[in-house]
Amino acid sequence: MRLFHLFTNNIPSYLAITVISAGLLTLSACKHNDDDDDMMTQATYDITVYNLTNGQPFTPLGIVVHEPTYIPWQLGEAVSTGLETLAESGDPSAFLSEADANNAVVMSVSSSNGPFGPGNSETVSITVDHAASLQLTVASMLANTNDGFTGVSNWGIGELAAGDSTSIMTHVFDAGTEANSETADSIPGPAAMGEGFNIARDDLDRLTIHRGVVTADDGLMTSALNESHRWLGQAAKVVVTRTQ
Amino acid sequence: MNGNARSTTRNGFRKHSLALALAAFATAFATSATQAANWDVTITNLTNGNYFTPLLVTAHDNNTHLFQVGMPASLPIEHMAECGHLNPLLSTPEVGAIDADTIADPATGLLAPGTSTTAMLVTTATHLSIVAMVLPTNDAFLGLEGQLIPSEAGTYTYYVNAYDAGTEANDEVLMTTGACAYTDNGMIPGAPGMDAGTNGTGVAATDSNTMIHVHRGVLGDQNPTGGNSDLDSTIHRWQNPVARITVTVTP
Incomplete structure (x- = not known):
């Protein structure tokens, strides 16, 4: 066998x-x-995430290297409690614990330098047993949102040869687990310093592409956010380089 | 964009069936790196109410970067993104002078919403970059960033984002007099549609991200003689992508 x-x-x-x-x-x-x-063969991958937003700090990265049968999220489906926690509070640990319990997961790790802001990047280097079928999942909360996160799931990296590099631009998802009230008591990022994770699910309870933040500057007067916190479509660039 | 997490800036890549039909032809002639190919590059403005300043369309090798998302804008890129000026870029080693595979201003001026222009390149290079400022904005530009173009005959399509050069606060205030200066920290040099307002007090005094990043869009307002923005929120907003690029390769 x-x-x-x-x-x-x-x-x-x-x-x-x-x-x-x-x-x-x-x-x-x-x-x-x-x-x-x-x-x-062992393969080492340098995974770099660039924050391409103007006003959204990224929380510590949740990174999972896995086989294709691990599916961390799917548009239109409810998210796991671990992903809900990541998307509402920025803490990736429950998301990574769920991954570790999945037999298809090869390795999970979080970045260790805390949140990183617009214009900054974070790099994590990992070494795993190589397989052509390896996939990468990366997730990080946009801290000045209710439950928005960016990242990529089930991205094939196993075909990269040593020295090769590839990149992807990532969209922002709405976890669908917390209403997008944008109120000061509900956003954990520096714009508000409000609540993080709350187990209540008072939104669609399915994953969508985030419709963006409205902000007080665009007429949502109860919003703790302003126009600087907006984004359009893609929020991050993820670069993967196989160094050996 | 198709709303898929794995979409890239340049998604929508596809070959027309012509590519398959001619694949055998291309293979038979085994185009070498030194054999020039014709690239007919068509740029279409997909926005509702934004103009593109004169476009720069240039072919180059894998190691050349006019700009890199996530990195600081060079001074020539700042000139292009804030004022639409191409001359500084045409003096860089990355671009060089206008020649067979560096075309400036194929539209002979502004490219209006809904219109297209074509630049015909003859090149031995492998990668394509395209930049132009988006008007009216402070420092938004459309950017195709070193896209690898296949050597096989075919027509290839790419969709591109508007990026923020990160070099000027997005105050959304229109200049009323004088010439555009990249040294200003604010001021939109013009609204070609003649549909902007006046007396805006300013949206953003600073920008948080000073690297080239995905533009957050403009705010605008509905007050043509006041408010904080001189832009019109019902005209000047956009979603990505802002431009479609098709490249027809003839080896």
């Missing part, structure tokens, strides 16, 4: 670990097989 899984591109993480612990026998078996030797 182990060898069978070795030669597919779809090993769940727990099997990948098993293969490593099986040791030299499988390693040497791969050595003269050019088609499959990458199955035993």
